[in-house]
Amino acid sequence: MFPRGQYNPGTVMLDIKDLHVEIGGKEILHDINLQIGEGETHVLMGPNGSGKSTLLMTIMGFSGYTVTQGSIRFKGKEINGLPVNERAKMGMGIMFQRPPTISGLKLSKLLTAASGETKEEIEKYAKAVNMERFLDRDINKGFSGGEIKRSEVLQLSVQHPDFVMLDEPESGVDLENISLIGAAIGRLLDKDKHIVHRKKSGLIITHTGFILDYIDTNQGHMMCDGMIKCHGAAREMLKEIRERGYKECMECRK
Amino acid sequence: MQKVDVPGSLTPDDRDRMAQVGIDLAMTTRCGSYLQLNQDVAHATCSETGIEVMSIADALERYPELEKNYWKVVQKDKDDVTKHVAAQKNPRGYVIIGRKGSKNILPIQACLYLGKEQIQHVHNIIIAEEDAELHIVSGCASARHVGRGGAHYGISEFYVGKNAKISFTMIHTWGEEIEVYPRSAALLSEGATFLSNYVCMQPVKKVQMYPTATLSGERSVARFSSIVIASPGSSMDLGSRAILAAKGASAELITRAITRGGTIISRGEIQGKVDGTRGHLECKGLILKDGLIHAIPEIHGEVVGTELSHEAAVGKIAQEEIEYLMARGLSEEEATATIIRGFLDVKIQGLPDALQKQIDAAIDAAESGF
Ligand SMILES: Nc1ncnc2c1ncn2[C@@H]1O[C@H](COP(=O)(O)OP(=O)(O)O)[C@@H](O)[C@H]1O
Ligand SMILES: [Mg+2]
Numbered sequence: 001m002f003p004r005g006q007y008n009p010g011t012v013m014l015d016i017k018d019l020h021v022e023i024g025g026k027e028i029l030h031d032i033n034l035q036i037g038e039g040e041t042h043v044l045m046g047p048n049g050s051g052k053s054t055l056l057m058t059i060m061g062f063s064g065y066t067v068t069q070g071s072i073r074f075k076g077k078e079i080n081g082l083p084v085n086e087r088a089k090m091g092m093g094i095m096f097q098r099p100p101t102i103s104g105l106k107l108s109k110l111l112t113a114a115s116g117e118t119k120e121e122i123e124k125y126a127k128a129v130n131m132e133r134f135l136d137r138d139i140n141k142g143f144s145g146g147e148i149k150r151s152e153v154l155q156l157s158v159q160h161p162d163f164v165m166l167d168e169p170e171s172g173v174d175l176e177n178i179s180l181i182g183a184a185i186g187r188l189l190d191k192d193k194h195i196v197h198r199k200k201s202g203l204i205i206t207h208t209g210f211i212l213d214y215i216d217t218n219q220g221h222m223m224c225d226g227m228i229k230c231h232g233a234a235r236e237m238l239k240e241i242r243e244r245g246y247k248e249c250m251e252c253r254k
Numbered sequence: 255m256q257k258v259d260v261p262g263s264l265t266p267d268d269r270d271r272m273a274q275v276g277i278d279l280a281m282t283t284r285c286g287s288y289l290q291l292n293q294d295v296a297h298a299t300c301s302e303t304g305i306e307v308m309s310i311a312d313a314l315e316r317y318p319e320l321e322k323n324y325w326k327v328v329q330k331d332k333d334d335v336t337k338h339v340a341a342q343k344n345p346r347g348y349v350i351i352g353r354k355g356s357k358n359i360l361p362i363q364a365c366l367y368l369g370k371e372q373i374q375h376v377h378n379i380i381i382a383e384e385d386a387e388l389h390i391v392s393g394c395a396s397a398r399h400v401g402r403g404g405a406h407y408g409i410s411e412f413y414v415g416k417n418a419k420i421s422f423t424m425i426h427t428w429g430e431e432i433e434v435y436p437r438s439a440a441l442l443s444e445g446a447t448f449l450s451n452y453v454c455m456q457p458v459k460k461v462q463m464y465p466t467a468t469l470s471g472e473r474s475v476a477r478f479s480s481i482v483i484a485s486p487g488s489s490m491d492l493g494s495r496a497i498l499a500a501k502g503a504s505a506e507l508i509t510r511a512i513t514r515g516g517t518i519i520s521r522g523e524i525q526g527k528v529d530g531t532r533g534h535l536e537c538k539g540l541i542l543k544d545g546l547i548h549a550i551p552e553i554h555g556e557v558v559g560t561e562l563s564h565e566a567a568v569g570k571i572a573q574e575e576i577e578y579l580m581a582r583g584l585s586e587e588e589a590t591a592t593i594i595r596g597f598l599d600v601k602i603q604g605l606p607d608a609l610q611k612q613i614d615a616a617i618d619a620a621e622s623g624f
Contacts, residue, residue, distance in 0.1 A: 062577050084580035085589075093581075100575045104596030113592065114582035138596070155582060 012076070013038045013163050013201040014059070019070035021058045027068070028054050029226045036163070039198035041189055041215055043234035044205045046223030047246045052205045053097065055223070056165045059203075060094045061087050074163070093161025093188075095152040095169055101140040107151060108135035115158035122158065129154050129184050145172025146181075153184045164188050164202040170210045182214030189215050209238040256281050258289070259297045268367070268397055274456075274619055275393030275425040276612045277365040283608065286362035288348040290376065292369055298348060304356025305388065306349070310377055313349035320349065323379050327411045327439035327468070335407045335435040339375045347376035347409070352386030352418070361389045361423075361609055368396035368432065371403035378410040382418035382446075389606050390420070394434070395427040405433040412440035414448050416471065421449040423609045425616050428458040430487055436463040442503075444471035449605055450478045450494070453613055455620035457485040457516075464493035464521060469503035469531075476505040479602050481613070483620065484516025484545060493521030493550075498531035498560065509537040510598050513545035523552040526560025533561070539568035540597055 014036040021029035029051050036042050044052050058065040059072060061084045072079050079087055111122045126132040129150045140148060149169060156164060169185060170178055190198040191214070204211060212235060220234030224246075230237075260279050264272075269279060278284050286300025286307040300307035314320055330340040339345075348364055368374045382388045396404055406428075414420050420440075428434060440448045448467055467476040478494035496505030507522045524533035539547035553562040571593050579589035598617050602610060 060581060063573055083586065084577050085583055085585050088581055088583040096578065096581075100572060100578055102575055102578070102593055102596050104599030105592060109592075110579070110582060113579075113584055113588070159582060 015073040017071050020068045022066045036201050040218040041202035043217050043220040050223045051226040052223050091162035093156045093159050094165040097167045105139050107139050111158050125157050146177040149173050166204045186214045256301045258287050261296050271395045274427045275395045276391040277393040284363045285358045285360040288364040291367050302358045304353040306351045308349050310345050310347045310349050327441050328409050339409050345377050347378040349379045352382040352388040354383040355385045357387040361391045364392045366394045373405045375407045381413045382420045384416040387419045390422050392424045396429050402431045408436045410438040414442045414446035416443045417445040419447040423451040426454040427456045430457045433460045438465035440467040442469045442474035446474040448476045452480040453616045454482045457488050460489045462491040466495040468497045470499045472500045473502035478507045479600050480509045483512045484518045486515030488516035491519040495523040497525045499527045501530040504532040507535045511539045515543045515545045517546040519548045521550045526555040526562050529557050529559025531560045535564035537566040
């Protein structure tokens, strides 16, 4: 196993081959193939219900997502069967779309448990996403859509994941917050580093593409009916979807 | 710092068990103390101006007027427990009186310690006169070796005067063979506040209690909070009752109950007898291993102008919550313990920091066992 941060054969971070996934006995993902290299950020698009979230949840290893065929290798290691926390320890991080509320668990306590950082360090991270007032609050309790996103980004930023998965990071976020969250996501993905020094990888689900203003992307993938139907440059693909909708995507209509 | 007599017979383990229930024998964080071992009163003292801590025998002798607070809110013939205590020729227990306007910053501790297989009986009277404020931590524990036949019968009568406040935080560490029957009741005058907290994280054979607060003064407030864990073999029948009998009176009854295989019956009752009263009852239960949590919340409204509500929920820890924390790198065990700790986290409004910390410490001490 490659401990987090030490993987450097200069190539593949995530390698998914021939992946089939079931939820509750029904196959949702069929024959997914996807490779993400170190320092690369890929964008995942596709209509509602096409299986995008399912793919992220499967990669992270959540229960209920059963891999029936194929493999997921992360940093060169097959991770099928590894518990969620082992994957996190290897350097995976995920932003939850609708995280649960946990009564009595303060955001600051979770941040400490997740990072081992000092109180001062954690306050610094919190300030960067305007969350310092929430450190003493129960996690997600009464948080607005934007606050949940900021809290999720904050949790990721203390985790320092090498591979970041974001599920519609801009949804429910107002204009004021979008630049704050976008900038924080940019930092997570080493955006300010020159491409040759960039180590962090990402897989981002987006409909709007707003988030693309804050990150550099390499590739886009279009998911339809549980399959990845086409690949391309993320911006162009999104532009086409914006103008003509998913219906016009030839591959998806097949 | 005040020195108190500590019996030389206490072993380091006894002292540990006392510390677990909030007893500070060095007295660095307490202003007064009552210590009873079995039926022997080791000391009763208080250094705070206007506050008296005495054994009940001394108090009844010194203050004949105490008769009006003796067996008044708790009735002698209520049940076998009260009858047993009432039949004692030599009453034991303590009396704490906060004279008019007095207030303690450091809590008073009352330690009832059981060291042998016998019935320990106590009768306590706690009085806060007008504008007084009393904060008490009551630590009850038994020596580790005490086996079958060990029991604790405790009568407590609380009188909260006009605009006065009593907070009473009871922490229990008994043994698997011990039976515990507290019998408590409180009478609240106008503007009075009564906070009653109960924490029991350790095994016990049986606890049964149903303290009642009668809010007979306008704008009086009662808050009961219980945080308990039932281990296999433990049976806890816990309730609390608030009778809202004056305009503006309000009550809140909160329970967090966890079973690891034991039985918990969580009762609660609020009676709204007059207009302008409010009450809320909340019981949350978590089943970690098959056992029983039986929540019986009752609300009883008699007039148009009373607002009463309750919520009760019993279940297991959501897998989604565990995996959320695992995604942040916590192991399944760490995630579970973290969620349980959060579940038990009840912040009690109006409780001094020192006592909130005492409650937190009692919970944290048990945390490793989850
Ligand atoms: N927990 C679940 N139980 C049953 N079906 C599910 C569950 N989660 C997702 N699905 C189904 O899987 C398909 C893909 O869903 P999802 O991955 O959420 O799509 P997307 O994120 O692309 O909108 C949908 O048909 C959805 O109904
Ligand atoms: Mg989705």
